Amino acid sequence: EKIAQVNPQILRDDLTPLFSDSQFVNSFSQNINKIFTSHLRALAQDTVAA
Secondary structure (H helix, E strand, O other): OOOOOHHHHHHHHHHHHHHHHHHHHHHHHHHHHHHHHHHHHHHHHOOOOO
16 A cells, blocks of 8 residues: 555654654654655656566
8 A cells, every 4th residue: 555645743643652752753753744745756656677
């Protein structure tokens, strides 16, 4: 199943119980969202193995 979007709030909510550092969780969630958004076109393309 392909991921269509990253919701930083849901990711933050899921990660909060696992990490004691809330600043890390916030930064990580925002960074993952930015990376995903900036690479969405490349991720959506089907790659063909050579």
